[in-house]
Amino acid sequence: MPSVGKFYNVPYMRQSKTILSVCALAGLELEIPEYKHHEDNEKPEFLAKFPIGKIPAFEGANGLNLSEGAAIARYLAGLAPNSGLLGTTxxxxxxxxxxxxxxxxxxxxxxxxxxxxxxxxxxxxxxxxxxxxxxxxxxxxxxxxxxxxxxxxxxxxxxxxxxxxxxxxxxxxxxxxxxxxxxxxxxxxxxxxxxxxxxxxxxxxGPVEYVEKALQWVPPKKEKAPAPPAAPKEKKEKEKPKKVADEDDEDDNLVPEEPKAKNPLDLLPKSTFNLEDWKRAYSNKDTRGADGSLEWFYANFDKEGFSVWRVDFKYNEELTLVFMSSNQVGGFFNRLEASRKYLFGSVGVLGENNASIISGALILRGQDAKPVVDCAPDFESYEYKKLDVFENQEDKAFFEGALAWDLEVSGKKWADGKSFK
The missing domain is CATH 1.20.1050.10 (Glutathione S-transferase Yfyf (Class Pi); Chain A, domain 2)
Known part of the structure; x- marks a missing residue:
């Protein structure tokens, strides 16, 4: 039997199980191309067929393109009316x-x-x-x-x-x-x-995995502060003739404190770009315009001491309501508090309820994102891509859209956002 179309999916998605089950019961053949999520669905040829950039996606042999799991399943079930999958009355x-x-x-x-x-x-x-x-x-x-x-x-x-x-x-x-x-x-x-x-x-x-006890949230472990060094034991000395104590003697008896370990980011060469000045400029100026914060940024940015990154949530298919996704961004930013002096961020929710993505831009100290963001337990739930906002026009447009809160990606418009300042 010829294939009824191409099906783009990732195996772990429950919608994929539904669609493949429909085809199995209806006797339909599907072509399943090799697919890499967050790469193939961002390519122009994919977006030309599926502007939302969402999976699962179905490319029908008759030219029909669908990108909602429930719609794909219903359409395929309708191709085999004798299967009874859509009822008989x-x-x-x-x-x-x-x-x-x-x-x-x-x-x-x-x-x-x-x-x-x-x-x-x-x-x-x-x-x-x-x-x-x-x-x-x-x-x-x-x-x-x-x-x-x-x-x-x-x-x-x-x-x-x-x-x-x-x-x-x-x-x-x-x-x-x-x-x-x-x-x-x-x-x-x-x-x-x-x-x-x-x-x-x-x-x-596949096998059904039954949990014995409902999964519960476990707070991220806090790093324990290093224990203060134990004071050295005082050696017993033979009794010496008493003398009048002076200030120098008191200073000699003090145990010097060990200096706190420096953050590796503090060891980087001094930068001409003052992040706090940038945060004030962003807060007090219009983002775009002749005297806007973006103009200030381009005039003062130090490409050696700082870098600009795109950040994307890896599990957009699990997002539901926009306000909940926005709260998720806020939670991520809260967990980045330890890196506030090294980081600025503008991240938003693009799209609408049950069809949204999380994306935005970061300005951070150094040339590697991980040392700045790994203080957040959930940093691995995001993908990071360095941007060249001076030479690459596409990167520049993305960066400016994220900061101006008018970013649009794959047809999804900015719905809500958070700033990390």
């Missing part, structure tokens, strides 16, 4: 859509929010964690009641609703639905096992 089709939407918007988004906080991709907030977990449990309880009298969500055979829900539940039982919770969700677990062990789906879903 208008009523069943409506129920399939209802359960797909319920699983995506009521269960997945809550579980993904908790996972993002636990793994420091969002600032942790115990109140939000508790509230979201309670809401997720209410949804799971509702699903459990519904499944108590059914094998499948719609009708008597597997549909897109079952595949989508199972792909989401596979993550839920690995993050929040621990042994104690699962004891109350007997029918839900039975349903999950039924779907993932369908002969044509087992290889796609």
């Amino acid at each position: 208008p009523e069943e089709a409506a129920l399939v859509d209802q359960w797909v939407h319920f699983a995506e918007s009521e269960i997945a988004i809550k579980n993904d929010t908790i996972a993002a906080m636990i793994h420091n991709r969002l600032p942790y907030n115990k109140g939000i964690h508790t509230s979201v977990a309670d809401s997720e449990m209410r949804c799971l309880t509702s699903l459990e009641t519904y499944l108590s009298t059914r094998t499948f969500l719609v009708g008597e055979r597997i549909t897109l609703a079952d595949i989508t829900t199972a792909s989401i539940l596979q993550r839920v039982v690995a993050v929040t639905a621990d042994a104690a919770v699962r004891s109350k969700l007997v029918n839900t677990v039975r349903f999950l096992e039924t779907i993932v062990h369908q002969p044509k789906l087992e290889a796609i879903f």
Whole structure:
């Protein structure tokens, strides 16, 4: 059977499991090109087909291009009407859509929010964690009641609703639905096992990993301050004739303190670029314009002592609401406090709810980003690329857009941002 199109994805995405499962049950062939995330989806030829630059993405043999997982899955299921994946009556089709939407918007988004906080991709907030977990449990309880009298969500055979829900539940039982919770969700677990062990789906879903205890947030370890040096033991001396103490004698008895270890960044040659002056210029001037902060920057920047970097979040597919993503940027900046004297940043959320990215620019001391950012426990969740804002026009446009908060990347416009000053 000829391929119905090309499918760009990364294997760990749950949407990919749903789409591949649809094809397996519908008997459809998909071509899966070699794909490298954050590289291939930023190339002009990819963006020409998928302006949002988002995966999963589907390039149909008939010229249709789709970039939303739920839409791709529904379209492919519709190519095999006899499969019954979309139901067999208008009523069943409506129920399939209802359960797909319920699983995506009521269960997945809550579980993904908790996972993002636990793994420091969002600032942790115990109140939000508790509230979201309670809401997720209410949804799971509702699903459990519904499944108590059914094998499948719609009708008597597997549909897109079952595949989508199972792909989401596979993550839920690995993050929040621990042994104690699962004891109350007997029918839900039975349903999950039924779907993932369908002969044509087992290889796609792989083994289900059940967490014994719900994952919890662990505060990043704080570096312990070095213990002060022990005072040397006083040697007993023979009694000497008493003499009148003077100031010099008192000074001789003091134990000199060892100097604190210097940050390697402080050992760099002195720079002509004063970061604090730049921060004041950025705060008090318009960003663009004849007397703007950007003009000040270009006139005073020291390319030997400082460097400019682009920063991009690695896991944009996990982002949900814009305000939550903005809070995540704020949390990242808070954890960079130890590097405040070496760093300036302007990072934003581009796009809209459930279709956004985090990107921006940093100005930092030295020519290597890691010594400046590795004080933040989650620095590895971001990618860093050095920019040449003097010779490369594309880099310059990106840098200026990030500082002016009008940056646009792959059709996504600046929605909210934070400055680190």
